[in-house]
Structures are given as structure tokens and as C-alpha cells.
Amino acid sequence: MNQTEQTSVNTSPSSEQPLEDRVNNRSQRPSSDAFRTFMAANWAPSTAGLPARDAVADHAARRRRAISAQFPGERLVIPAGPLKVRSNDCDYRFRPHSAFAHLTGLGVDHEPDAVLVMDPVAEGAGDDGGNHLATLYFRPMAGRDTKEFYADARSGEFWIGARPTLPEFEAKLGLPTADLTGLEVAVTKNVGEPSVGGISIRLVRKVDENIDALVDTARYNTAKDPDSMDFSALDDLDGKLTEALSELRLVKDDWEIEQMKVAVAATVNGFEDIVKALPRAVAHKRGERVVEGAFFARAREEGNELGYDTIAAGGNNATVLHWNRNTGTVDAGELLLVDAGVEAESLYTADITRTIPVNGTFSDVQRKIYQAVLDAADAAFAVAVPGRKFREVHAAAMEVLADRLAAWGLLPVSAEEALSPEGQQHRRWMPHGTSHHLGLDVHDCAQARAEMYVDGIITEGMVFTIEPGLYFKEEDLAIPAEYRGIGVRIEDDILITANGPVNLSAALPRTPQDVEAWMAGLSK
Numbered sequence: 001m002n003q004t005e006q007t008s009v010n011t012s013p014s015s016e017q018p019l020e021d022r023v024n025n026r027s028q029r030p031s032s033d034a035f036r037t038f039m040a041a042n043w044a045p046s047t048a049g050l051p052a053r054d055a056v057a058d059h060a061a062r063r064r065r066a067i068s069a070q071f072p073g074e075r076l077v078i079p080a081g082p083l084k085v086r087s088n089d090c091d092y093r094f095r096p097h098s099a100f101a102h103l104t105g106l107g108v109d110h111e112p113d114a115v116l117v118m119d120p121v122a123e124g125a126g127d128d129g130g131n132h133l134a135t136l137y138f139r140p141m142a143g144r145d146t147k148e149f150y151a152d153a154r155s156g157e158f159w160i161g162a163r164p165t166l167p168e169f170e171a172k173l174g175l176p177t178a179d180l181t182g183l184e185v186a187v188t189k190n191v192g193e194p195s196v197g198g199i200s201i202r203l204v205r206k207v208d209e210n211i212d213a214l215v216d217t218a219r220y221n222t223a224k225d226p227d228s229m230d231f232s233a234l235d236d237l238d239g240k241l242t243e244a245l246s247e248l249r250l251v252k253d254d255w256e257i258e259q260m261k262v263a264v265a266a267t268v269n270g271f272e273d274i275v276k277a278l279p280r281a282v283a284h285k286r287g288e289r290v291v292e293g294a295f296f297a298r299a300r301e302e303g304n305e306l307g308y309d310t311i312a313a314g315g316n317n318a319t320v321l322h323w324n325r326n327t328g329t330v331d332a333g334e335l336l337l338v339d340a341g342v343e344a345e346s347l348y349t350a351d352i353t354r355t356i357p358v359n360g361t362f363s364d365v366q367r368k369i370y371q372a373v374l375d376a377a378d379a380a381f382a383v384a385v386p387g388r389k390f391r392e393v394h395a396a397a398m399e400v401l402a403d404r405l406a407a408w409g410l411l412p413v414s415a416e417e418a419l420s421p422e423g424q425q426h427r428r429w430m431p432h433g434t435s436h437h438l439g440l441d442v443h444d445c446a447q448a449r450a451e452m453y454v455d456g457i458i459t460e461g462m463v464f465t466i467e468p469g470l471y472f473k474e475e476d477l478a479i480p481a482e483y484r485g486i487g488v489r490i491e492d493d494i495l496i497t498a499n500g501p502v503n504l505s506a507a508l509p510r511t512p513q514d515v516e517a518w519m520a521g522l523s524k
Helices: 021-026 035-041 055-071 098-104 147-151 166-174 180-189 207-224 233-246 254-283 285-300 314-320 366-383 391-407 415-419 512-522
Strands: 074-079 085-087 115-120 132-138 177-179 200-204 310-313 334-341 352-357 463-466 470-471 484-487 492-497 500-503
Touching: 035 147, 035 391, 055 132, 055 166, 055 233, 055 254, 074 098, 074 207, 074 366, 098 115, 115 180, 132 166, 132 180, 166 177, 177 180, 180 207, 180 366, 200 207, 200 233, 254 285, 254 334, 254 352, 254 492, 254 512, 285 310, 285 334, 310 314, 314 334, 314 470, 314 484, 352 366, 352 484, 352 512, 366 391, 366 463, 366 470, 366 484, 366 512, 391 415, 391 463, 415 470, 492 512
Parallel strands: 074 200, 132 177
Antiparallel strands: 074 115, 115 132, 310 334, 334 352, 463 492, 470 484, 492 500
């Protein structure tokens, strides 16, 4: 049962009943006063006290302080986002927007429709000496004496279970909370053009359509000349906040790094489950789904969810970069490429890829290709040190792959010519980037400026992937037949320290001989 607001059945003719109400026609819920009175009575009172302050609270406060410093005098509005309908009256599992999670410390599914508002105050008079006072606006749990307790399938305790109250959230997060009914006033009060004493708003857009509309209406109603408003300029204004929040996550704090380690450890366990499931996968007509399912079970057992849809690609499917249909077979003698990550309860995700021989042993050509990819990864590791540019990680991997492709006689030009901007022929078999930042999103910090990301300087505390690959499609007539249908990617999650990169996913074997030994050990 995943109904939306449950009410008694509307007995009016269906032609007069609004479409949005018709999903409730099967509820047949009583609405008598006697029922309501009885439902409200004889519930044990809560005996739980206020929870302890979460470990993340101080870190989240520092993050808010950093954003506050960038936007003095402006109101900042960061929505968690609403529930999303999957089908009729069933919702997808809720996940808050990553910027909201980062600034509040909230994960899992507590806060649909919540909004963080950072209200401007005099410089230095805000939280922790910042320029803003932050408040979390949230829909409080309905009391057991209310209709919502038993009738609201999206927020009623009878349907979804208890969730923290406003005082409990405040105690956990060290963040003032307020009833969501006060949000409109909090967002729109004193809005206007700064030149006449009004307050400017910056919003993380395209998270919650209702909040977008609220802010846009407030801006329109307080503009000097609404009909000549420059909406593109307002989009740029909001975009700067999104950009700043993305760049704030480029360097992880100690708490975030620990969460990344939790996610990676669960992911390692998931890969072990995959190897153990291989006999069943080989015997199944949808063996890739068996692999996917084995990993998903681990993600739900140890974490919150998958960090992204698992790629479980056998044989030629491994040459499809984002193959996540996972409808194919898993056949002995072929390679299986699995790209998967567990999202921890904190919403931080791992992102690891291993390519394994289904029968436990690499063939000669599979081993040759695998070793080339591993050598490229090792070359990328060597330059992933503080002070180097992020783009150099990719360049180092490409040098190895271009040299190897040339040595195998696959390139139509020399490796040097292929590596030139005018060449790039080697990218036929390695078309994607070698690295991306990782954290609350699998492709974290994606709205950061190029000069901070791809052209940025590698800094202690960064977490990113290293994931070169080679993909030789069955239909590729530019290569000998022995290479066709083989795709290999090796992906690790690394933490940059003062002494260089630390491979967070080192518990999973990387060399071909170690992969074979690992698989043999798990199959006993």
C-alpha cells in the first residue's frame, strides 16, 4: 500500500471526480467521527529523549559558514526536493538534493519538501561568526490525534513510521528548525532590489518546482519593472550559488572521508558477492541480472541504496560504456565488466569497476588488454599528487594506451601523432575521461568551473576515480578478430593525501594474477 492522501471514497459520478483523486478510489477508508475518535485514543506516549548531536553537525556548520562568506547580504534557499511519483500513487524512494545534504548533514529519507534557508544578517553576526542565520524548514510529524497520522500515506506515521521531530532534528544537527508552514514568509519577506533596501535571493533551482515558483513570484512582485525582468540574469545569479556549492565539495573534510571509506568497504563486499554468484549467473538466461541483483542486495543490506545503476556487462556488452540494461548472458571464456558502488546511509557513494574472467582465468589476449589498462591506471596514479593538474591524470593514462595500441599495430598513425590534439585516433577505443570527482554524487562537483575541476590543481583531501579502459567492439573492423568483443575497465577510488594518492579500494585485487587468485579463493 503506497497511496497518497487517503480519504473516504468520492461517491460522485466518475465524470465529476478530479483525476488526481481517483487513485484513492480503492482505499475504502472510513471517515466517521467515531472512527476518528477511536483512532486518536490509547497510544503509548513517546519515552525517547532528545538525541545526541551528530558527528556531522560541526562539519555541516563549517560548510554553511564557508558558503555564507561568499554571499553576504543575500538570502540563500537550498531545497531538499519533493517526493517523485513513480506510478500513480507510488513514489520513488526519496533522496535529498546533494547540496542540501551537504549543508545540513541529513541523509536517507527524512526530509522530503524540507528547505534550508540562510537569512542574511550584519557581517559577522551570523552563525559561527558568519553572515547568515540558518534555519531548517520541515514538515513536523503529525500528532496521533490528527487525521494525517492515519490518513496521509506520504507523511503519516501509521504509513511510513516515525521520523524525527523538529526538536530532535535541532538536537541532532545543531541547526534551528521551523515548521514548513512558515517557509513562504521566510523566503519572501523583504525581498526586493538591493538598491532600494530589499534583499536579493539566490536559489538552488530545478530541485523543487514549488520553491522555484515561490522565488520567481517574489522577484516578479517586487521588481521595479516586472515586464522587463532579465530572467537569464536571474538564472546566472542562482547558478553562481549552485556553482559555489559544487566547488565546496571538491575537497572533503575528515567526516566525508570516513563516509567514503564506509561506502567503499560495502562495495568491496558487494564485489565478493558477485564472484560467489557467478555459477548461478552463468546458468541463467539473464546472467547479468543475477550479477546486478547480488550487488544490489549488498547495497541495501549495508548502505542506503546503489550510488548509481550497476553496470553488469558480459562479453561484448562490456564495450557499451553505460550498459545498465543488464539483460545479457554471462558466459564462460568471456570477461565480465562490473561498474558498481554502494551509497552509504550518509549518501556518500563509492564507484569501482573490476573486469573479471567468468571462468576464473584470463586468456592470453584478455590478459594482454587487461595489463595495458592496468599499466595506464598505474601511470595515472603516479601523477595524482598534490600540486599537479587534474587533467594530467588523464594525459598520463592516454600515453600508455596510445603506446600500447601502436605497438599492437592498431593505430593508423604513430602514438605521438595520435596523442596530438589534431590526432586522437586512440580515443576510438577509450572515448571517456580517466577521472572524475566522487562524493555525495557519483560524478561529484559537476557544476564546478573548469578552472577548478579539469584545469584545477590536485589538492590534499580530494577524492576522485582513476578508470582507464579499452573497448573493442565485435563489429569493429579496424582491429583483428582476436580483440573483438573484449571490454576492460579498471576503476579505483583514491584519496589525495600530503604524501600522494591512497587507493581506498585497494582491498579489491587489480593485477591479473591477483584477480585469478581472489576468484579461486572465493569459489571454494
